[in-house]
Amino acid sequence: MRLFFFALLLLSLKSFAQKDSVEISIHIIPKMDSDFRKEEIRIWVVKGYEKYLDTFVKYPFKIKLPPPTQRDSLDVIIQSFLDIGVHDLKKEFFELVYVDNFKADEEKIINFPEDCIYNINFKNRICPVCFKSDKAIPVIYGLPIMDRDGHSPFDDFENYLWGCDILSCGPTWHCKRDNIEF
């Protein structure tokens, strides 16, 4: 009888260890590796409608998840901000990834941010049409929050209000001369 319990205990320890090994690894796209090396990245995990994990990680960007079951699916939101070089403004980078079919000892790799020209060239203020930067103003996403006098921090400098659409690949600059975003 004692042997039976011992065997049962070993069996349950083994299955617990296997389920504990899901790791999420954020691979920065090579063209932006130097931009993110010293930054913190927020990893926000949602299971169903419940918050599962919300944490900030430094390089190398990896987290171990509490053991999900095989049937769980997770929404993983990766978010980070980088200086664009004017008015202390930061550009938001994010990626939403749906992860499911967990297997034991598996590493889930998420590439971040989206490999697109707007993300890779975010610091480049030179307009692709006129090849000048003197009329390039920053694109602002979201709704500016106003104080009691109806003043928002974005009133202090020229900017282009994009609206509330948050994009994983969105422009950083607007050229007033050519009326384009880049």
Ligand SMILES: [Zn+2]
């Ligand atoms: Zn231009």
